[in-house]
Amino acid sequence: MGKREKQKQKHDRSQRGRDYYLQDNNEDDTSTMLSPSHNEDEDEIEDAADSDADNNDNNDQHPSHDMPSKFLLYQQSVQSPKGDISYLQKFFLMYVGGRVPLHLQEDFCGTALLSAEWLRSDPRKTAVGLDLDLEALNWCLENNIPKIGADGFSRISLFHGNVLQPLQSKLVKIDPEELVRNISLSQNTENLQTDVIESDVPTSSAAQDDELTMNNFTLSGRDIVCAFNYSCCCLHKRAELVLYFKHARDALSKKGGIFVMDLYGGTSSENTLKLQRRFPNFTYVWEQAEFDIIQRKTRISLHFHLKKEKRKIRHAFSYSWRLWTLPEIRDCLEEAGFRAVHFWVREMPDSTEITRTEGFGVGKDIKYEEATSFQQQDSWNAYIVGVA
Template sequence: MGKRDKKQRHQQRTGHKGAASYYTVHHDDDYEDESFSFQQPCQDSEEHQEEAEEEEEENDPNPSMEMPSKFLLYQQSVQSPKGDISYLQKFFLTYVGGRLPLHLQEDFCGTALLSTEWLRSDPRRTAVGLDLDLEALQWCLENNINKVGADGYSRLSLFHGNVLNPQEARLVGIKPQELIKNIQLVESDYNSEIAATELNMLEGSTASTNEGSVKADAKIPARDIICAFNYSCCCLHKRAELVLYFKHVLEALSKKGGIFVMDLYGGRSSEQSLRLQRRFPNFTYTWEQAEFDIIERKTRISLHFHLKKQQKKLRHAFSYSWRLWSLPEIRDCLEEAGFPSVHFWLRKMPDTNENRSTEGFGIAQDLKYEEVKTFQQEDAWNAYIVAAMK
């Protein structure tokens, strides 16, 4: 098979839906969230090696060997929900205080791993997830929420829709047979939890057969915290879109006070071709950033997984276009949307020239974020941006 035909077949296999066609009709990139830590420059020899490996995969004698879900690989290699939740609680108590945060909204939630971990941390907590990837939301309902417990389905609401038009988002329901399959009978005095589960079963049945009939409404508690992690705001390419999104966030926060938290990466190494590899016991995860357009401040990000047991590569498991916003641009847009205060928490990341690859999450675990007013440019840095209202 020629390289051109192979590329066409690959594009059909990955099925890009569009990161920003998620928002506007002229984009054609797939939006997914991602985590940035340690990069290494792209090398031609590595690219040639990958092409050779792809050719070998075309002739794999065991094509039927079961492949793990790309969503599972993503969760295992990229996300650290417990760490994010720890900082979310800290930010809320620092800038709002007076009560414990109970109600979370996770925008660009994907498989809503953060939301399900939020529910597990306190039985009083609720979560709302919003994403345009219906496959990822359904994967959450089938694989993540059952780890919370029987009442998890009544405390998590997943919506399929656009963050720029959240009022038109549709509630995603779980099929009754899936809910029944995941129920575990345990000794409990919480009859209310059983009743809530039965109610959610009925709601799930309705939503699964007629998803368009259930929209986001006022029954969901006003949110104490709204977050957009894994650099998801980079999927918004226009300033007007960013301001509009922040206005929707402000409207959804509790009038008693709340915070919005997003993350961002940067540094000298972020504006060039990059390759990052993390080796895990059963697979290698690769982050690839294409050439950086300094006029549009745009780049293409691709995530790849090399599965050791299957001896296969899942190339371009996720691929999308980003605009890399600057910190002052984000602050200006938040203030224009109406947030009275914006705070930056940054940490320096290891130098990319010294860290060519990593083993799991072993490096930089001890580096803490600190609130800063100024921060000198580094090779690589990571930031939480916290917008608060009281």
């Protein structure tokens, strides 16, 4: 890759956020909607020529070895851990203060990119990640943690399980030989987010030890527990949300701590929506299916169109979400015992503005502001902070 291309990639990445609202063209901007009964996390690989999944006769369920991992594509297009971490630190200092936050728990962590980034900035920092997806957790151990350096594995604990029963979740372990191999392969890698090449190690090396559940594992009280990328929308019932918030509160340090989650909304969010963003090697497509106004549920699918490979990974990730409102979240946090709840909101550029502009850069400078009242917009993003 030439220097200019590298600079362009860096520029594009710096303008990326967790803001699926940004799109830069209308390539393939059909309004194809998903079947609500589509399986969770189903992979569909297809030739780029077959753009419509319904007409796809050539579906290849066996991805070529040259295909980038869907987890890598997700991290590059969806996540922005540095931005999240700076807000987490700011919130902690504002609402707790008196010490530097060192211990993080990332619930619904997926590949725990945020946890990995957290560990980078201070050798005293530790992280706990919890997710239902064992494949994503293994991918993290094989690809993200080796890049932290030799002590990365000793400062992170990844648990496989349900956020509604965290103490029963099981520690995901990595084979020590694999560990040594991964570290030597990945030393001196500067930035997790900028890495495009994955370490060339076999998958499925991590194993679970039935004895090691979170319940019998000694963990420091967490300074911060977070649930990002709208993950709380995976919980559909109010009772589940309150239960989850109680578990999050229980995990926090007795010296004080915060729970932070995010949410999106706005008039455009209660409808079908298809947005895309172009990256140097692929296009990322976010697709929201019909919105049920009684259950407040919708289905989200993420697709990746790979340029070089001329292939598409449709439904690389698929989620059934209930779109909670901000007051519902506040009520549930208070019911779970949080003593204060704060909202930090930012208005996102509306859909028409995004379509008119070149895309990258739209809304990049909009900061979150603390708000107690905020008038409805076409689209907004919010951090919600519960103080224990």
